[in-house]
Amino acid sequence: xxxxxxxxxxxxxxxxxxxxxxxxxxxxxxxxxxxxxxxxxxxxxxxxxxxxxxxxxxxxxxxxxxxxxxxxxxxxxxxxxxxxxxxxxxxxxxxxxxxxxxxxxxxxxxxxxxxxxxxxxxxxxxxxxxxxxxxxxxxxxxxxxxxxxxxxxxxxxxxxxxxxxxxxxxxxxxxxx
Numbered sequence: 001x002x003x004x005x006x007x008x009x010x011x012x013x014x015x016x017x018x019x020x021x022x023x024x025x026x027x028x029x030x031x032x033x034x035x036x037x038x039x040x041x042x043x044x045x046x047x048x049x050x051x052x053x054x055x056x057x058x059x060x061x062x063x064x065x066x067x068x069x070x071x072x073x074x075x076x077x078x079x080x081x082x083x084x085x086x087x088x089x090x091x092x093x094x095x096x097x098x099x100x101x102x103x104x105x106x107x108x109x110x111x112x113x114x115x116x117x118x119x120x121x122x123x124x125x126x127x128x129x130x131x132x133x134x135x136x137x138x139x140x141x142x143x144x145x146x147x148x149x150x151x152x153x154x155x156x157x158x159x160x161x162x163x164x165x166x167x168x169x170x171x172x173x174x175x176x177x
Contacts (some may be wrong), residue, residue, distance in 0.1 A: 021147070024055055027056070041145055050065075086149060090108070104154070107137040108137070
């Protein structure tokens, strides 16, 4: 089962509860607000699934679920593969990576007022992905429990790469030079 035999529970490794993967990115900002809310929900048994988080530069250390500060690319992909639900900050890489794999994604924007980023651009990013029907999003942390419960029943659009269209447009442009 790879590098996570010691990190994930034996129950999960043997096909137990669905893993919820929380990722907050790797920028030098904390996202304690999200980690604390998940810790509260797990502690109150409002989340009964296995939870694993990549907590980045956050200084809050979860008490009720397993975590690691940073994951390398292979570790990150392994956890994504094993997960059914992804709770992520508004980073485009994390969102697109999870959507490409067909995961149920809940986007939670980092906000300037909580010193989680330099501005509120993640509100717009997450809003656009939700409008395109790729993810579920929340703006208030108190909405997280409901989001976790609702996301399972939502049918999101499947991600379709537009690389072919982009290459075709570049070819047309070059031909017309």
